[in-house]
Amino acid sequence: MNFITRPKPVRILTDTLMIAFFFVVPHFGVMPIYIYPVVLLFICWLYLRLFHESFNDIGFRFSDLSFKSLLVGCLLGAAYFFFNYFLLGPLLQKLLHLPSADVKDFAYVKNSLPGYLLILLIAWVLGVPYEEIIFRGFMFTSIRKMFGSAKLNFIAAGFITSLLFGFYHLQQGAGGVVHAFIFGVVVTILYKLFKENLWYLIFFHAMYDTIAITAIRLGYFD
Numbered sequence: 001m002n003f004i005t006r007p008k009p010v011r012i013l014t015d016t017l018m019i020a021f022f023f024v025v026p027h028f029g030v031m032p033i034y035i036y037p038v039v040l041l042f043i044c045w046l047y048l049r050l051f052h053e054s055f056n057d058i059g060f061r062f063s064d065l066s067f068k069s070l071l072v073g074c075l076l077g078a079a080y081f082f083f084n085y086f087l088l089g090p091l092l093q094k095l096l097h098l099p100s101a102d103v104k105d106f107a108y109v110k111n112s113l114p115g116y117l118l119i120l121l122i123a124w125v126l127g128v129p130y131e132e133i134i135f136r137g138f139m140f141t142s143i144r145k146m147f148g149s150a151k152l153n154f155i156a157a158g159f160i161t162s163l164l165f166g167f168y169h170l171q172q173g174a175g176g177v178v179h180a181f182i183f184g185v186v187v188t189i190l191y192k193l194f195k196e197n198l199w200y201l202i203f204f205h206a207m208y209d210t211i212a213i214t215a216i217r218l219g220y221f222d
Contacts (some may be wrong), residue, residue, distance in 0.1 A: 006148030011051070015142040018047055022134050023164055027171070034122050037130035044138055058137035064197045072194075073203025080186060080204070081211045084179070092178065100221070101169070101176035109217045116217050120210055128206040132198055135165050135184070136191055158188035183208075 007015070022044070026036055048054055055061070092098040109116040140161045147153035162184030169180040187201045194200040215221055 005145075007145050012146055014047075015146070018044075019139050019142060019164070022138070023168060026168075034126060037126040041130055041133060044134065048138075055133065055137070058133070058141045059191075059196050059198045060133050060137050061198075065199050069194075069197060069199040070203050073200045074207040076190065076200075077204040077207030078211060080183075081208045085215075088182070089179070092175075096178075098178055099173060099175040101179055102171070102173040103212075103216055103221050105171070106213060106216050109213060110219065116213065119213060123209045123213070124206045128209060129202055131165075132187075132201045132205055135161055135168075136187060136201055137198055139164060140188070140191075154192065158185065158191075162188060 022040060025040065031039060045055065048057065089100065093100070106119065109119060140157050143160050144153045144157035147156050150156070162181050165184035166177045166181030169176040172180070187204060190200055190204060191198070212221075
């Protein structure tokens with residue numbers, strides 16, 4: 001996507017409304033965690049079809065799936081988790097007095113093996129693919145197009161998308177927002193590094209969440 005044509009004003013408006021829709025709806029709690037990703041991804045697909053587009057046009061292609069993307073994505077996800085846990089997190093706490101992310105919503109995994117396994121399954125199959133397709137796929141692509149052929153459109157779209165991703169985790173408190181924002185910046189860099197292949201991001205994100213949830217189960221996070 002080296003040359004990007006700025007969309008018409010109507011498309012900019014509808015894209016903006018859809019971004020707001022995908023940002024807000026999951027927080028209403030009207031649908032279970034194992035339902036809303038399917039429903040909202042279907043709505044995203046329908047919206048793209050209105051403009052004769054598909055998930056391919058926002059970077060999600062099954063042809064990009066490979067063992068390399070699985071291996072590299074998982075290794076980088078694990079590396080980032082430990083970097084964040086041992087270095088970045090403590091540094092932010094020391095410099096900014098930033099509290100840790102509030103993970104009480106996942107506290108039940110400490111006492112429930114079925115709950116732990118179920119949340120991991122949901123993360124890998126639904127939650128993480130949903131977030132990457134919507135944030136780094138639909139939102140990023142839409143915002144990037146709004147900047148047209150500007151040289152900094154990738155950086156601008158990456159920053160705005162990461163900011164949205166940060167506030168998407170507002171329920172985790174200030175610490176969760178900041179860490180999610182930084183996470184968004186990191187995956188945006190990976191998106192550029194791996195030539196806009198969303199599979200690397202999906203596996204990176206899924207492995208990070210797997211270790212984080214496992215750490216909660218083992219009592220490393222309150």
